[in-house]
Amino acid sequence: MNEAQYLANYDRSRYDSPLITVDAALFTFHEGQLKVLMVERSNFPEKGKWALPGGFIDMQQDQCLEDTVIRKLKEKTGVSPPYLEALNTFGNAQRDKRGWSVTVCYSALIAHQNCESHINTVADAQWVGFDQLTRMDLAFDHLDIIHCARERLKQKALYSIVPAYALPEKFTLPELQRLHEVLIGKAIQKKSFRRRIDQAGLVEDTGEKQVDAGRPAALYRMKENSGEYTFIRNLES
Amino acid sequence: MNEAQYLANYDRSRYDSPLITVDAALFTFHEGQLKVLMVERSNFPEKGKWALPGGFIDMQQDQCLEDTVIRKLKEKTGVSPPYLEALNTFGNAQRDKRGWSVTVCYSALIAHQNCESHINTVADAQWVGFDQLTRMDLAFDHLDIIHCARERLKQKALYSIVPAYALPEKFTLPELQRLHEVLIGKAIQKKSFRRRIDQAGLVEDTGEKQVDAGRPAALYRMKENSGEYTFIRNLES
DNA sequence: AAAATAGTGTCTTTTAGACACTATACG
DNA sequence: CGTATAGTGTCTAAAAGACACTATTTT
Known part of the structure; x- marks a missing residue:
């Protein structure tokens, strides 16, 4: 068998694989507070809880992982952020009740004024002060992810x-x-x-x-x- | 519908998703040279080319992403490395001929002497001097990944x-x-x-x-x- | 003794911390 | 004027660069 034959016969649906999503921790600084953009989940699992903006890769629309994050952030904020970087990828068998799942996470920054008007038109999205996060019910391991992003941002502030x-x-x-x-x-x-x-x-x-x-x-x-x-x-x- | 019903009905195989693999750039320092562990691919695609050690997540065996990397590195070196950290995740529609694929990459370090004997028993694995890499035919975007890992290691050497x-x-x-x-x-x-x-x-x-x-x-x-x-x-x- | 490599003493340079100072606005 | 905040001058402290020096081994 040569490579062309292998590829012609290759059927990815034969192999079971983890769920894969892309999420972003988008920060802004407003009224003396560091704030994170949070989205209320409208679907199971973790319905009604607050989560980072993100979702599944659309293999037709998205050419790369950054396309997915930017698409998801634009849905909520109307614009793409001036700063975006890979944060880390979190994956294990427990973090999602649907089973083994992986989330590729990004960290992003934006000016509050550049997206405030659009966010106000999106019912399920809002800025949350960093100190208010612990009082909210967050979905999945998103609180850990936000802490990880925040720690990285702290390091960046130092250098x-x-x-x-x-x-x-x-x-x-x-x-x-x-x-x-x-x-x-x-x-x-x-x-x-x-x-x-x-x-x-x-x-x-x-x-x-x-x-x-x-x-x-x-x-x-x-x-x-x-x-x-x-x-x-x-x-x- | 409640969450229990949703989960009972949830069937991940209904959704098409990217291929997902886990790879590691394992470095060592030997004879004055920085070396990377490379593995010759025995299967399509990119058969016969040299690649980073890695592979698919085994959802039965692996509880988290680190379990996958460590399992893959142990197969080749016989031991788990004393230093392992997340590098970056690379994903797009082009990097693998089978279609949209994502690789979660780790960077690792080990002493040459701690795995030399085991590597010699593994036919398809070998240390490659960093400067020899460009003369080899590397699979996928693995050369880019190695350069990324090497750059991070340079930064670590500075601080x-x-x-x-x-x-x-x-x-x-x-x-x-x-x-x-x-x-x-x-x-x-x-x-x-x-x-x-x-x-x-x-x-x-x-x-x-x-x-x-x-x-x-x-x-x-x-x-x-x-x-x-x-x-x-x-x-x- | 000479060569080779390991390890130190010490002066200079760079850059952050401390903190008092001046500058420019408003009421 | 006083109060508030922005912005500077300047000394000190910490840590890296430069480089000559000493120390310990082999041949």
Whole structure:
């Protein structure tokens, strides 16, 4: 038998295999809080519980795993997130009552304002403050997954400015610092925080100011590829 | 319908889903070279090409994804590796000629001596020097996966001593430094390398010496949990 | 003794922490 | 003016880079 004959005879339905889904932990920073997008399940299993946005791969529509996540996130938020990365894949015989299942998980960030209006039109989706999560009834192992994503984001806050993708395109440095402080769970020296961002040239001044209480803060925009930059030295954690 | 009824009626074979496999990039350091364990494929597709050790999840035998990798690695090496971590999951419609497929990939490290004898009894498995890989005909996207694993290992060499798991239980610091230098692709200051390991207390002196040419080197052993330690500052890359 | 490799002393450089200072807004 | 918040100056502390030095082995 040659490969062509093998492929012609190959029938995947002959083999039993685990369920496979793709999920995303989408974070944003709003009103001083880190929030995660959650979706209420309308079907069994775990009906009525809150879950991460996600679902099955559509082998016709999706060319790759990222296509699946982006499709699922667009359904809920109306847009595709500016930051998306593979988180981890969780699979075992117990996590889903239907049997052996695998979920390929992504972590994503978006500005609250960029999707708030669309989310309000989607009845089953809402932002949940990170601290409110434990009071909700979450489906599957999604709470573990969110903690895993949150831990990774904390690490990123120590050595990069990736968290900035959870803010609007134009943001102030004090705003970004507060986000990093929430992620790290500790105050950061203002001077240290600004100095490293300045020296690495990661942001550009838009010239605009944001007025609140006190002195107006300069609005910055991330420079191209600033998300890839990693500092050689971490902030203390 | 309630959940019990839903589950009783649930039949996963009704839904077509991607192929799912689990693969591992197992590295070792031997004779001054970084090597990867490769397996020659005995079946279609990609028959005769070299691939990462891996395969399908056995839903009876394996309780979780790690069980699958460890089972597959044990088949080839006779032992389970002292270091194993999730790498990434690769999935798309093109990577396997049988159609939409997903591979959950792990990265692992082991001492060459701990599995050499068993590998020699397995006809289709062998260590391949990293630099020889491009001259081989590799199956699927496994070369990309290896490069991804190698890049992650390089990063770890900059901020941890995780690569030490690719050495025997007892190793010398010059040996570990050479491994890190291969991974980083650049010479490291001997003093810097030793100082940070000393200060963090990551290794303990076994009292034994390894004689080669020149002054004998002290043999060290990693302390418990030294693999989890991350330096606050990276080596320069 | 010479060669080879292991291991140390110590000065410089880089970068974060600490914290007091100045700047610019509002009422 | 006082209060609030943004942003800077500057000293200290920690840890890596550079590199010359000493130590211990074999031949």
